[in-house]
Amino acid sequence: MNLLTALARLLIFPGILFAIPAAWFFLWVERKSVAMMQGRIGPPFMQPFYDFIKLLGKGTPPRTGIVGGLMRAWPLIAVSTAAGAVGLLPVLPSSGGFQGDLILLLALLEVPSICIIAAGFTSRSIFGEIGSAREAVLSVSYNVVFLLAIISVAASQHTFRLEALAQAPATPLRWVGILAILICLPAKLHLNPFSLPNAEQEIYSGPMVEFAGPELAMWELSHGLEWVAATGLVATLIAPQMAFWGLSALVFVALSFGIVLLLSALAAATARLAIDTTVRFYWQCTIIFAVLAVSSALFMRLRS
Numbered sequence: 001m002n003l004l005t006a007l008a009r010l011l012i013f014p015g016i017l018f019a020i021p022a023a024w025f026f027l028w029v030e031r032k033s034v035a036m037m038q039g040r041i042g043p044p045f046m047q048p049f050y051d052f053i054k055l056l057g058k059g060t061p062p063r064t065g066i067v068g069g070l071m072r073a074w075p076l077i078a079v080s081t082a083a084g085a086v087g088l089l090p091v092l093p094s095s096g097g098f099q100g101d102l103i104l105l106l107a108l109l110e111v112p113s114i115c116i117i118a119a120g121f122t123s124r125s126i127f128g129e130i131g132s133a134r135e136a137v138l139s140v141s142y143n144v145v146f147l148l149a150i151i152s153v154a155a156s157q158h159t160f161r162l163e164a165l166a167q168a169p170a171t172p173l174r175w176v177g178i179l180a181i182l183i184c185l186p187a188k189l190h191l192n193p194f195s196l197p198n199a200e201q202e203i204y205s206g207p208m209v210e211f212a213g214p215e216l217a218m219w220e221l222s223h224g225l226e227w228v229a230a231t232g233l234v235a236t237l238i239a240p241q242m243a244f245w246g247l248s249a250l251v252f253v254a255l256s257f258g259i260v261l262l263l264s265a266l267a268a269a270t271a272r273l274a275i276d277t278t279v280r281f282y283w284q285c286t287i288i289f290a291v292l293a294v295s296s297a298l299f300m301r302l303r304s
Contacts, residue, residue, distance in 0.1 A: 010087035013249065014232065019086040022253075023224025024048040026231070029257065030191075030264045037268035048224070055217035061210070067122060071211070074119040075218035081111035082225035089232045090163040091252045092245045097163040102154055105162065106147065109229060112222050113139050113188070116197070120207030131206020135197035137275060141282040142187040142194075145289060149180035152293040153237070166236045173296035178237050180289045182259070185230050187278070189223075191263055193270040194278055231256040231263075 009015055027048040035042025063071055085108035088101055113135060120132025154160050157168040168174070187194035198206045208219055235255035239248075273281070 014089050014091045015087040019228050022228045026227040026260050027224045029260050033264040034268040052217050058213040060213040070122045074115040078112040078115040078222035081108045084108050085229040090166045101162050102160045116207045123210035125210045127209045128207050131197045141279045142184045145285045146184040149177040153177035176292045191267040193273040231259040
């Protein structure tokens with residue numbers, strides 16, 4: 001992948017120029033669909049954008065020293081890495097990439113969660129620390145399933161290159177892996193029934209409780225970009241590569257939109273689980289997926 005192609009993917013499509021409006025749109029779809037399923041009106045179409053602009057115009061609590069610098073740095077790092085993850089998605093045909101870019105994508109997807117954990121402890125708030133502890137436990141729980149699913153899919157295709165993985169034919173293990181990834185997305189995106197770290201009724205938004213103004217705006221943008229990156233990863237694994245770039249982009253957006261609706265329906269239909277129930281759920285999923293992955297691998301080996 002040459003420099004011009006890399007910049008186009010990062011800055012234009014599926015990068016920043018597309019990803020930021022898509023982030024606001026997905027946040028609106030999630031809030032609107034949940035409201036409609038609960039019999040409420042929900043926010044207007046432009047509400048996530050209005051919230052972002054309003055927060056940019058507000059002040060932040062005075063902080064000095066290294067704590068103030070870290071409180072400003074964590075959301076910026078989260079936004080940068082989430083945008084970088086979106087830019088790596090192999091949406092368009094012949095979009096380039098490099099060997100091992102899947103590993104880089106996984107690393108970038110994990111950085112926002114690490115920043116949230118660090119931000120809660122940096123804030124020195126008891127509610128922030130509780131939220132960060134919950135985020136850390138939740139991250140360890142679902143990441144076992146999430147990473148095992150992606151690595152199993154990649155290993156079955158003998159490649160860790162995203163473009164080659166997107167173009168590979170569908171196999172039983174690939175669909176099992178996609179299902180496992182979908183099971184992990186509600187926890188990764190802090191949706192019910194796994195919205196433990198930011199439970200407003202219990203710990204006042206958890207790690208975000210001490211953030212305000214532009215810092216909180218960056219956290220909201222980071223969350224929206226995580227929506228785009230996470231749903232986009234699943235969409236690229238589901239959708240076949242098209243010869244025409246416009247059709248590839250349309251299929252990518254449509255599949256991502258459908259996944260947002262699916263996750264929103266799940267969030268509206270469920271209540272928040274306790275932390276011990278969540279950990280047991282994901283560790284049980286790990287055992288089930290491990291058995292399915294081994295069974296699928298043996299089935300593919302016997303067929304070949």
